[in-house]
Amino acid sequence: MSIEAPLRPTEEFYPSGDEYDKFLSRRKRRGRIVQMIFLLALATAVLALITLLYTIINDSFGLTAVVNETEPEEVVASLGYDPAEVAIEDLSFDELVGVLQGAISNNVGRRLEREQRFYEDRLVFETESVWAEICSSGEPPAGCDAAPRSQASVLQLVYERVVVPDVIASYELVPSLFAPEAFEEEIEEIFITSPDRFPDYTFDQVQFEWRAWLSWTFVTAPANSKPEIAGIRTAILGSMWLVAITISFAVPVGVGAAVYLEEFARPNRFNSFIQTNINNLAGVPSIIYGMLGLAVFVRIFEPFTSGAIFGIENDNGRTVVAAGLTLGLLTLPVVIISSQEALKAVPNSLRQAGMGLGATRWQTVRSQVLPVALPGILTGTILAVARAIGETAPLILVGAASFITSDPTGPFSKFTALPIQIFQWTSLPQEEFRNLAAAASLALLILLLVLNAGAVILRNKYSRRI
Amino acid sequence: MTETSTRTPRRSLGGQRRVSEKLILVSLFVCGAISIATTIGIIYELGKESLLFFQDPQVSFWEYITGTIWQPQAGSFGIWPLILGTMLITVIALTVAIPIGLASAIYLSEYASPRVRGFFKPALEVLVGIPTVVFGFFAVTFMTPILRDIFGADVVGFFNVLSAGIVVGILIIPLVSSLSEDALSAVPDSLRQAAYGLGASKLEVSLRVVVPAALSGIAAGIVIAMSRAVGETMVVTLASGAAPRNFVLGQDPWSYILSPFEFGQAMTGYIVITASGDLSYNTIDYNSIFAIGLTLFLMTLGLNSLSRRIVDRYRQEYE
Numbered sequence: 001m002s003i004e005a006p007l008r009p010t011e012e013f014y015p016s017g018d019e020y021d022k023f024l025s026r027r028k029r030r031g032r033i034v035q036m037i038f039l040l041a042l043a044t045a046v047l048a049l050i051t052l053l054y055t056i057i058n059d060s061f062g063l064t065a066v067v068n069e070t071e072p073e074e075v076v077a078s079l080g081y082d083p084a085e086v087a088i089e090d091l092s093f094d095e096l097v098g099v100l101q102g103a104i105s106n107n108v109g110r111r112l113e114r115e116q117r118f119y120e121d122r123l124v125f126e127t128e129s130v131w132a133e134i135c136s137s138g139e140p141p142a143g144c145d146a147a148p149r150s151q152a153s154v155l156q157l158v159y160e161r162v163v164v165p166d167v168i169a170s171y172e173l174v175p176s177l178f179a180p181e182a183f184e185e186e187i188e189e190i191f192i193t194s195p196d197r198f199p200d201y202t203f204d205q206v207q208f209e210w211r212a213w214l215s216w217t218f219v220t221a222p223a224n225s226k227p228e229i230a231g232i233r234t235a236i237l238g239s240m241w242l243v244a245i246t247i248s249f250a251v252p253v254g255v256g257a258a259v260y261l262e263e264f265a266r267p268n269r270f271n272s273f274i275q276t277n278i279n280n281l282a283g284v285p286s287i288i289y290g291m292l293g294l295a296v297f298v299r300i301f302e303p304f305t306s307g308a309i310f311g312i313e314n315d316n317g318r319t320v321v322a323a324g325l326t327l328g329l330l331t332l333p334v335v336i337i338s339s340q341e342a343l344k345a346v347p348n349s350l351r352q353a354g355m356g357l358g359a360t361r362w363q364t365v366r367s368q369v370l371p372v373a374l375p376g377i378l379t380g381t382i383l384a385v386a387r388a389i390g391e392t393a394p395l396i397l398v399g400a401a402s403f404i405t406s407d408p409t410g411p412f413s414k415f416t417a418l419p420i421q422i423f424q425w426t427s428l429p430q431e432e433f434r435n436l437a438a439a440a441s442l443a444l445l446i447l448l449l450v451l452n453a454g455a456v457i458l459r460n461k462y463s464r465r466i
Numbered sequence: 467m468t469e470t471s472t473r474t475p476r477r478s479l480g481g482q483r484r485v486s487e488k489l490i491l492v493s494l495f496v497c498g499a500i501s502i503a504t505t506i507g508i509i510y511e512l513g514k515e516s517l518l519f520f521q522d523p524q525v526s527f528w529e530y531i532t533g534t535i536w537q538p539q540a541g542s543f544g545i546w547p548l549i550l551g552t553m554l555i556t557v558i559a560l561t562v563a564i565p566i567g568l569a570s571a572i573y574l575s576e577y578a579s580p581r582v583r584g585f586f587k588p589a590l591e592v593l594v595g596i597p598t599v600v601f602g603f604f605a606v607t608f609m610t611p612i613l614r615d616i617f618g619a620d621v622v623g624f625f626n627v628l629s630a631g632i633v634v635g636i637l638i639i640p641l642v643s644s645l646s647e648d649a650l651s652a653v654p655d656s657l658r659q660a661a662y663g664l665g666a667s668k669l670e671v672s673l674r675v676v677v678p679a680a681l682s683g684i685a686a687g688i689v690i691a692m693s694r695a696v697g698e699t700m701v702v703t704l705a706s707g708a709a710p711r712n713f714v715l716g717q718d719p720w721s722y723i724l725s726p727f728e729f730g731q732a733m734t735g736y737i738v739i740t741a742s743g744d745l746s747y748n749t750i751d752y753n754s755i756f757a758i759g760l761t762l763f764l765m766t767l768g769l770n771s772l773s774r775r776i777v778d779r780y781r782q783e784y785e
Contacts, residue, residue, distance in 0.1 A: 035577055041569030046589045048636045052596070163524045256497030263490055265498070270700025278501050283690070283770040284763065287734050289510060290741075291759045295511040299747060312514070329504050336501070362487050390597025393734070399742045419599045419700075426603045426704055434607055441600045448595055449495040456601040 009406035056445070059438030063176040064211045065187050066228075067201050075099055077335035084299025087219065088163070089155065096154045097124060103162045112157065116406075120148045142406070147305040152220035156229050167432050168198055168206065176210070182206055213439035221406050223416065227432035232440050237407050238320070238400070238415035239389055245324025245411060246331060246388050251381055253328075254335030258377075261336075262343040263365050281332035293326030298398050307412030315411060318399030321411040326394050331384040338380025341375040375462030382455040386448050392419040418444050512763060522750055530757070535712040536736075538751060545761060547710035551730035552625065552696055555706060558631025558726060559596040559695040560640060564688060566635075567642025571684075574643070575650035590640040597691030598637065602704035610705060613727075621727050626705030628726040633701050638691040645690060649683020650676055653754070654738045682780035686773040693769035697762065699734040706730055708739050735763050 073083035079095055091099070097118055101109065108123030114134070118124045123131055135144040149157075159165060170188075171183040191203040212218075221231025257278075265271035298317040303309050305317035305325075348371050354364030400420045408415040418440060425437035481568070495526045520527050533544015559587070568589070574583055609629040614622045622628070652681065653676050661671045705727030722728065737755045745752050 027667050027670075031667045034669050034673075035573075038573035038577060039571045040584055041566045042573050043595065044566055045570055045636075045639045046586060050594050051608065052601070052604045052636075055604055056600070059607065084555070107718050147661055228742070253497045253500055256494045257501060258496035260491075260498040264494060272500075274498050274502060277505055281501055281504060283693060283766060285509070285699070285734070285766055287699045287737055288512075288696065288759055288763050291507050291737070291756060292511055294741070295515065295756075296507055305693070330506070332501065360487055362490050386595060390595075390599070391600040392597070393703075393738055395716060399741075419597055422599050422603060423700065423704070426599075426606055437603050438607070441603055444597060444600065448597070452595060 008417075016102075044158060053112050053445075056441050058172045058174055059435050060214045061173045061176075061212050061444045062210070062435075063171040063180055063183050063191055064167045065169040065183070065206050065208055067166045067205045068207065068209075070103075070162055072163055072423060075158070075162060078102075078145025085262050085421045088158070091155075092460045093151050093154060096151075096158050099158055100154070100160060103126075108161070115141045116146050116149050116153070117143045118149055118154065126394055146406070150220075152217070152231070152233065153222060155217070156221045156224065156231065159229045160224070160226065160397060164381035166201075167211075167228050168201070170211070170431055170435055180208075202366050215433040218439055219443065222407065223403065223421070226402060227430065227436055232418065232421055232443060234404060234407055235416050235421040235440070236443075238417040239419075240410070241320045241408050241415060242324045242327060242386055242395075242417055243389060245321055246327040247381070247385060249325055250331045250384065254332050254384075255339050255377060257332075258339035258343055259365060259370070263369065264361065278333050278336050282337060286330055286391055287393040287397065289330040290324055290394030292329065293322060293398040297322035297325050305412070310412070312412045314414075316399075318414065319412045320408055320415045323395055323398045323400060323415065323417075324411070326398050327388045327391060330391065331388050334384040334387065335381055338383065339373070339377045342380065345370065345376060346372045347373075369448060375458055379455045379459050382451055382458070386451045389448065389451075390419055390444065392423055395420055396423070418447075467751045472533040475574065480779050502691045506711050508763065511758050512698050512756050512760040515753050518748075518759045519750070519757040519771045520751035524750065534715060535575060535764050538754060542712075543754065545733075546768045547712050548733045548758065549712060549761075550713075550733060551702075553713065554627045554631040554724070554726065554730055555631045555634055555693045555698075555732055556692060558691060559635035559698075560688070562632055563636025563638045563642050563691060563695075564784070566689070567639045568646055568684065569649065570643040571646035571650055572677065576668070576676060580613060590643060591624055593636075594640045594644075598698060598700040599704075601633050602700040605629050605705035617727065623707075623727060623729050625705065625708050625729040626727050627730045630702050630704075630732075631726065633705065634695050634698050637698065637701065638694050641691045641694060643688055645687025646680070649687065650682035652683065653679045658662040662766050682746070682776055685780075688785060689773035689776065691712070693773070695765045696769065697734065699738055702732045706732060706735060706745035710736065733758050737762075 044166045067391050069089040072088040076083045076086050076088055076091070079091070079099070101124060104112075106125055113123065113125045134141060145320075168184075169187055173181065187206060188203055189198055191206075218231050219236065221229065223232070223234040224230040257274075261271065261275060265274075281351075297305050301322070304311070305322040306314040306318050307319065307321075310315070350368045350372060351364055354368040355361075359367070395417055401414050403424075404414055404416045422437050422444065425440065427435040502515070512546075525543050530543055530545055532546070533542060534546045535542040535544050536547045539649055570586075574586060578586070603782055609627065610622075610624065612626075613626065613629055613632075657675055657679060658671050661675045666675070709729060709731055711723075711728060711730040737758055740751055740755050745755075
């Protein structure tokens with residue numbers, strides 16, 4: 001057998017001279033162009049992020065066209081203060097109650113007091129004898145047991161009953177900054193061309209003022225169906241209750257499972273089945289967990305989740321605890337997997353040293369392995385919590401109430417949560433609810449940013465210790 | 467010295483320790499088993515309620531898997547309009563996410579200097595952390611109006627599949643890019659060096675050597691992203707409408723059936739909208755969301771296991 005010599009390409013096969021240079025520069029040019037395209041793609045992704053943040057901030061602040069029944073300045077002036085120095089927010093609790101007393105009828109006042117009383121120790125609109133009578137009747141109103149109103153709640157009442165602001169139009173932040181006149185002209189145009197749109201007002205009544213939809217008042221005011229005075233305190237408290245229950249379920253169970261799988265489990269079929277199962281669960285859509293929560297926690301465990309076995313009266317199990325446990329199951333795989341990572345990162349020499357001193361497996365884990373893995377576990381937990389706070393679909397499934405104005409008081413209360421509020425407000429057609437949804441989104445993002453920053457700080461602080 | 471021998475005998479101490487150790491081991495095992503209970507719970511509840519759904523005289527299983535009209539009030543329970551909504555959104559989302567995500571991954575893994583990486587990586591991670599309901603808000607207030615400006619408000623409906631699809635696409639870009647980047651950076655440097663040694667340019671090395679070598683990982687990542695898009699809920703609910711796009715094959719033109727500009731409720735959207743009203747147990751509405759949930763669960767489970775099989779079968783082990 002003779003070995004054939006490889007065919008040598010003829011001279012023409014290889015480009016040379018000018019042709020070679022052209023060929024090379026074409027390849028180089030193509031390389032540069034494609035590199036630019038890659039970079040452009042990356043920039044597009046970041047641009048999408050920036051656009052999203054821009055949209056939210058743009059809708060959270062800006063000019064509004066408001067008609068007030070009574071100007072806040074008049075309210076302040078009626079108490080003898082200089083409106084230039086004192087804002088309505090600065091008034092004391094007693095002064096606010098005084099304003100209310102002067103402005104609303106006794107009937108309305110009594111109704112408000114029955115919903116929630118103003119002072120712990122005295123009554124404003126009701127008389128003591130009537131109060132005692134209705135509270136001992138068969139169906140006492142909510143005000144008999146509930147805690148007295150907060151400053152924010154009374155301030156909201158003053159706005160709702162005395163100032164009665166009506167935002168007839170709102171403008172986005174960027175045009176408000178650069179072309180505020182355009183907004184006024186637009187509104188004036190509407191009043192001239194189609195006067196039926198705002199039949200109750202004249203253009204002279206309209207005031208153009210800056211409004212930060214995300215403000216301290218917004219964060220502290222309870223939910224309300226009027227966009228001008230609605231706040232997110234109820235939703236924030238609901239979210240906090242949820243997180244508390246989620247953590248107290250998912251962290252012990254998740255860390256326990258991770259310890260079992262990493263430190264104790266023998267590599268047999270069953271244990272590898274558990275592992276595969278956890279990986280699978282991490283890929284199940286959150287809405288499926290919501291359905292599990294609805295079927296199991298809300299329906300089957302109703303006596304527990306409605307609080308009936310603790311003597312609490314509730315129509316059904318659509319409570320904080322049912323939703324919290326659902327979110328707990330949802331975050332469980334994330335907590336387990338990140339805790340496993342943290343445990344895997346602990347060097348084996350530590351375990352061997354512990355065992356070598358005569359400690360049992362559990363003693364070694366408890367006093368050697370877990371403390372070292374703790375920062376990693378914490379970081380994973382914070383990230384899991386961040387995910388749980390933003391979840392919406394499972395909460396809708398287990399029945400978070402959309403319009404609820406009283407704060408959750410315990411694990412067995414009805415609740416609403418921040419993402420639910422955003423969802424509700426986004427699906428409503430009026431423009432002002434858009435602003436509220438943007439402001440609530442911004443609040444949620446800030447909350448998440450704080451949590452994530454916490455996780456990063458923890459990671460950086462402890463990562464060098466091992 | 468004699469005092470030591472009067473202490474508690476060593477044996478009982480050891481025994482006690484074993485008992486508590488056993489107890490702890492058992493409770494840790496229970497923690498691990500809760501995950502299995504969760505899976506069983508999901509399968510059992512979805513299966514049980516779906517069974518009730520199919521036992522209802524109004525519903526036939528055959529109609530469910532072949533029907534193209536979903537109208538519970540009229541007793542029509544064909545799943546296809548809802549699957550159509552989900553599929554259209556997923557296809558649009560992947561059309562957005564695959565090119566952008568993959569190109570980003572190649573840039574980050576092959577081209578980017580540490581400084582550029584240090585800027586772009588965290589930005590993509592921020593995108594992952596944003597709750598989906600905020601993306602839903604973004605779709606309704608930004609994407610839909612823009613699309614209506616571009617294509618005309620008479621062409622693009624207020625609720626449309628395109629807006630939802632694009633935003634879901636943005637949402638899964640980080641997933642595609644981070645999974646692809648992992649796959650790309652797992653390709654050993656020796657392959658790159660060999661290609662450079664043969665005179666290949668950076669582009670040729672990236673596209674003809676590294677990407678093919680990482681293809682299984684990239685494909686697995688794309689399948690995961692697809693499963694995520696199928697299960698995505700809030701964007702879909704807010705942006706693509708509250709009614710399924712019922713159609714009749716042969717009667718409605720394909721231009722309507724596959725139109726990206728029309729409304730089209732997805733499976734997840736239907737579940738959320740139905741559940742957000744006051745839903746009473748043991749009604750056909752209640753049972754129907756579980757049947758759809760089961761369909762959704764099987765679809766995502768199938769996609770996730772497909773992704774794992776791609777990795778297992780085609781992964782190349784490099785030394």
